[in-house]
Amino acid sequence: MLRFITRGPFSLLAAVLAPVALCAVLLPWRGSLANTNVALMLVVVVVAVAALGHRGAGALAAVGAALWFDFFFTPPYERFAISKSADITTAVLLLCVGLAVSQLAARARRFRVIAITDAGYLARVHDTAVLSRSANSALTVVDHVGDELIDLLQLRGCRFQYGSLIGHPPRLEHDGSITIGRKQWDADRVGLPDQDVELRMFGNGKYIGRYMLDPTPGAVPSRQARLVAVTLANQAGAAMDTLRRPEKSV
Template sequence: MRRYVTRGTVSLLAAVLGPLALCAVLLPFRDGLANTDVALLLVVVVVAVAALGRRLAGAVAAVSAAVWFGFFFTPPYERFTISKSSDLTTAVLLLAVGLAVSQLAAHARRMRVIAITDADYLARIHDTAVLARSTNSAIAVVDQVREQLIDLLRLRNCRFEYGSLIGHPPRLEHDGSVVVGRRPWDADRLGFPEQDVELRMFGNGKYIGRFMLEPTPGAVPSRQARLVAVTLADQAGAVLDSLQHPANTA
């Protein structure tokens, strides 16, 4: 968390001070530079901030670039006013382009994270499938899935209860939703409830057991992660059922 806050703070500082620093560097050459050239250089700063920071940082950098452009490079100088319509148009375009670029950079970064995450999810499912084909030990499969669930859902702990349905704890459903009693729980916003959550395991349609998930306070696993968790439990259930009833695999 400390690293995240630090990076966010640094990116916001860069968003505010980066355009100002560039304007200070260019100020001695103001008479020989076209305002459009200055605006393009400021867009480069906005792109850099948006690529390294979050969407908010990119937006702040766009606003900062437009403000300092108007202050230093449009007459009357060193005042927050713009007298020429052409300079006003350039400042507005600088702001619009900067905001658009910051959105595109944030979207590209999000797509990259999703691609990496998807690859990780597929690897987990693949690893469990490989183990399921290569072992005759139900314990090995259950232990691997249990460890996968801890990492995938950022749990404090996870245990497996074979054939037990004691009590009515919150439940992670097969569509990735969470219910507490009979009421839906907003897991996308709140994460898991502050108590153990059950993930039931079935084999060939029959209940076999359940993983009891011990959530980490503050962690909010995505719906995609929860769906992968359900898939892993289904894989383990199929393996346990096949080992209990070998004829089913013939």
Template sequence: MRPIPTVPVLAALLGPLALCALLLPTRGHFANTNVALLLVAVVVAVAISGRQLAGALAAVTAALWFDFFFTRPYQTVDISKSADLVTAGLLLAVGLTVSQLAARARHYRMVAITGADHLSRVRGAAVLARSANSALTVVDHVRAQLTDLLQLSECSFEYGSLLGHPPRLEADGSISVGGQPWDTDRLGLPPEAVELRIFGTGKYLGRFMLTGTPGTVPSHQARLVATTLADQAGAALDSLQRPVKAA
């Protein structure tokens, strides 16, 4: 399962409260609309650094603490002035909207960065496959790339015939266990080692055995890149060493 984002959640709960406590001495001398704008800034900071859920939680807690400390009657959740009611409602609405936009922008930025990293890995393996004079060099490079890419605790390579029926990472990035699909996006890699087969000119050459790290969930994109890296290793092995065919 995915790890619970503890730090962003704590920031969402405590950040608005800390700002309200800091501004409390200025109550009555500092416009409530300015307080609300500062609280929106806290919501944005939480959403950018954490997940969308944390940003939404920050928006809700910001509205509650604004109501509790800065609207009359104080230290209650009641609001007596219509202007304060509008401000609190806008704070919640704007906070939720901005947190969603900030989290989405962070997601797109991470996708762009991750995509560039994945492309670099594939290019590096392709260049090495064309230039290396040893099949072992290519296999070791791809094994290291797979370990980092999929956050594996262990990765090994086996030449030759298939043994057993371990879970398998398929070409489409899915994983099957005993012929049944495995919910990798929720559960991560299966607890036992997963095979990633490699082929050359239509024949089986060997497989990487992938042992996941508990608590990590390799993305579907990362799993697709892993199969592409395996294809590069297969092409190199086919042209450089040509291992014995599987029985």
């Protein structure tokens, strides 16, 4: 919820109001503050808006900062006009730096989200591997992976079918793509099909069974999430394969 508020309309409102609010606060000291210092403080506002909002909000804040700097702090005051060449340079630099840092702040936030997400995916794979080694029954791993798939792919439900290949439902392939018959489904744009999707499970290269995924309408799991789902299914398949092998006599 907080992410929606900060990256939605609130961030655009902050982009519009924050620069003019700072200028209003600094206005009583217009005669004593150097314009370069004012410009630097406005850059800080732009960075804050871009970091909390999104790239568009940062760019809007940069444009607003340049305009209100011109309006309040460059002669003639209270007009969108600049008479001194030094102030023109400062205003242009404020706009350019503001746009640049807003892009950098937005990119840094995106990399942070990717890093957190990747760590979460890695934790799922690691936890399943640990369970595979310690569980008394391979079916425990199968159930665990089913629960992980529901959360990972934002499913309404998930069930496991052992050795069954009845029907030809859409399939989640090993490369994270979705196929319906021989056609590719644009899962990156529209999410999973609004019908059961099979995720086949293999152990030691042999087909064992499949998870039947019940997608949530409107959910769009990323390709990376779908690839992790395939990896988890393979881990469950490896665990199930141990049930199929006869124990060696000592």
